[in-house]
Amino acid sequence: MRFRENLARFMAGRNGYDAFSMFLLLAAFVMLLLGRIFYRSPFFSILFNLASWVALLYCIWRVFSRNTYKRQRENAWYYAKRQAVARWFRSWKDRWQQRKEYKFFRCPSCHALLRVPRGKGKIQLTCRKCGNRFERKS
Numbered sequence: 001m002r003f004r005e006n007l008a009r010f011m012a013g014r015n016g017y018d019a020f021s022m023f024l025l026l027a028a029f030v031m032l033l034l035g036r037i038f039y040r041s042p043f044f045s046i047l048f049n050l051a052s053w054v055a056l057l058y059c060i061w062r063v064f065s066r067n068t069y070k071r072q073r074e075n076a077w078y079y080a081k082r083q084a085v086a087r088w089f090r091s092w093k094d095r096w097q098q099r100k101e102y103k104f105f106r107c108p109s110c111h112a113l114l115r116v117p118r119g120k121g122k123i124q125l126t127c128r129k130c131g132n133r134f135e136r137k138s
């Protein structure tokens, strides 16, 4: 396979395909679809098509980039964001599953999430994070 050897030589020292590039490719595809869905609106179809091209070109540029250090840092940044989003969804899933046994409150001063058992009437809450005290009906 001549082509494979040439490709391997060409890709040596380049970033290649990583998770962030995969996300960009997916985003480009979704944007392309949105452009098709909003084809009646010139503004949105142009906007989504443009965004799709930007994401696609950025993805291709990243794959062939020789600055692997910077690309790997971008990829790490992407992983951190993705984990934050996953955590957010998991916390909402947990809250939904526990909604019958527990009630959730936000601390008015630091916005930490507090969980208390339901049906205890009016109770005094102490925030675990900042020690702020406030009253709520559970």
Ligand SMILES: [Zn+2]
Pocket: 107, 108, 109, 110, 111, 112, 127, 128, 129, 130, 131, 132
């Ligand atoms: Zn607090």
